[in-house]
Amino acid sequence: MNTPRRLPFAARLAKKLPAQWLPFADAASAELPLPRLLRLSLFQVSVGMALALLVGTLNRVMIVELGLAASLVALMVALPIVAAPLRALIGHRSDTHASAIGWRRVPYLFIGTGLQFGGLAIMPFALLLLTGRGEAGIPGLGPVAAALAFLLVGAGAQITQTAGLALATDLAPESTRARVVALMYVMLLVGLAGGGTLAGLLLADFSPTRLIQVVQGAAVCTLALNVVAVWRQEARDPTRRRRASEPAPAFAPRWRAFIAQPGARRFLWAVGLGTAAFSMQDVVLEPYGGEILHMGVGATSSLTAMMAGGALVAFALAARWLGRGSDAGRVAATGALIGLPAFALVILSAPMGLPALFRAGTVLVGFGSGLFAVGTLTAAMALERPGQAGLALGAWGAVQATAAGLAVAVGGALRDVVSSVALDGAFGPVLASPITGYGVVYHLEILLLFAALVAIGPLVRPFGRRRPPATPQIGLADLPG
Numbered sequence: 001m002n003t004p005r006r007l008p009f010a011a012r013l014a015k016k017l018p019a020q021w022l023p024f025a026d027a028a029s030a031e032l033p034l035p036r037l038l039r040l041s042l043f044q045v046s047v048g049m050a051l052a053l054l055v056g057t058l059n060r061v062m063i064v065e066l067g068l069a070a071s072l073v074a075l076m077v078a079l080p081i082v083a084a085p086l087r088a089l090i091g092h093r094s095d096t097h098a099s100a101i102g103w104r105r106v107p108y109l110f111i112g113t114g115l116q117f118g119g120l121a122i123m124p125f126a127l128l129l130l131t132g133r134g135e136a137g138i139p140g141l142g143p144v145a146a147a148l149a150f151l152l153v154g155a156g157a158q159i160t161q162t163a164g165l166a167l168a169t170d171l172a173p174e175s176t177r178a179r180v181v182a183l184m185y186v187m188l189l190v191g192l193a194g195g196g197t198l199a200g201l202l203l204a205d206f207s208p209t210r211l212i213q214v215v216q217g218a219a220v221c222t223l224a225l226n227v228v229a230v231w232r233q234e235a236r237d238p239t240r241r242r243r244a245s246e247p248a249p250a251f252a253p254r255w256r257a258f259i260a261q262p263g264a265r266r267f268l269w270a271v272g273l274g275t276a277a278f279s280m281q282d283v284v285l286e287p288y289g290g291e292i293l294h295m296g297v298g299a300t301s302s303l304t305a306m307m308a309g310g311a312l313v314a315f316a317l318a319a320r321w322l323g324r325g326s327d328a329g330r331v332a333a334t335g336a337l338i339g340l341p342a343f344a345l346v347i348l349s350a351p352m353g354l355p356a357l358f359r360a361g362t363v364l365v366g367f368g369s370g371l372f373a374v375g376t377l378t379a380a381m382a383l384e385r386p387g388q389a390g391l392a393l394g395a396w397g398a399v400q401a402t403a404a405g406l407a408v409a410v411g412g413a414l415r416d417v418v419s420s421v422a423l424d425g426a427f428g429p430v431l432a433s434p435i436t437g438y439g440v441v442y443h444l445e446i447l448l449l450f451a452a453l454v455a456i457g458p459l460v461r462p463f464g465r466r467r468p469p470a471t472p473q474i475g476l477a478d479l480p481g
Helices: 009-016 034-040 042-065 070-082 084-096 106-130 141-171 177-202 208-230 251-259 264-279 282-292 297-323 328-352 355-382 389-423 435-459
Strands: none
Touching: 034 042, 034 141, 034 208, 042 070, 042 106, 042 141, 042 177, 042 208, 042 282, 042 297, 070 084, 070 141, 070 282, 070 389, 084 106, 084 141, 084 389, 106 141, 106 208, 141 177, 141 208, 141 389, 177 208, 177 297, 177 355, 251 264, 251 389, 264 328, 264 355, 264 389, 264 435, 282 297, 282 328, 282 355, 282 389, 282 435, 297 328, 297 355, 328 355, 328 435, 355 389, 389 435
């Protein structure tokens, strides 16, 4: 007689825990069990890791350690916005793709993964060429190589994310689809926090050799995570091969119908303004800590993880509010309101010389941006038309990514121009400091938050008009997609 195999202690403990203590347990289903769902979510971890490198660790290293101008760094970080407006089209194309072997999403996932891997593989060498530390006999090779690396990573991450979220939506049944998409978004923040923390630890003792090792190690991790994530996830459908010659549904008419909905344009303006407000400081946050508050590479790299932690807390609160019937527009507006004192704390940390105040402001920025992202994403799903959920999600992502990229570029350029003019004495002796350039960026973000509040105000449902909660009990996994 065979003795039943004893379950591991962790598995036995998980089975005894109440369901509400396992925040993502109710995202699983018979069609998409929890182990398979968590494995699929690894593509979001790789995207988060890439974003942590681009907008966190690498921009500080390029500005402070490698001595590059912030405007040039901001331009490099903002290059992925070239592909951002195509996110809605990418989602539409993956919806209607007729693969030779019966796949729709996997080809786009592999294309995105290949672009991410290639960009990260050449990035450290491109940066060394850009600073003149590498040997090259071709004039202009450094800027071209660096621009290509950033463009490849950014475009690859956007293609991977768009196709991956669409695949998760395909695999999940209607009853758990919102919670599955929420899990994917949380895993993006996990990748941001983990990538930022690990990169900060590994680059605490900075050297060009260590930079190459860390960035190329991230390239290998990206490839491994994404291959494991999509392995045997999408079933091959032979009928799709026969539809290859059929004309796909046109994108333009579907987009015109979507944007013609009441409040759609105002909503997208609110998304763009709020995202720009929270994103403009991305390229100057860590240099601000390094140059003005004299924090080390490890200390500033951890700021990305702190922002992600604040966003995770915002996810938990937003899930509770939305589950009780709160308006998604009001949640987004609350995030914008919290951003106002958050940026004020960051501004005050320099004259007061308090890095702790700077860290507190950074956490609040992450918290406010998390509420804003969750609220606007939930509102975007409310704008969807029958059969066009991917278009609504793609429109939200396209506006958000474009606004973020433009804001990053403007923020870096403003910091350089204003600091240069201030140091020349044009604003008087009191403002003849590099702090002035950073201060202008943070004050402009506060103005953009007010503009976002003006845009989203008419879309907020008045108090007392609440929608019925989706479930009797709601946890972090119930965050609407």
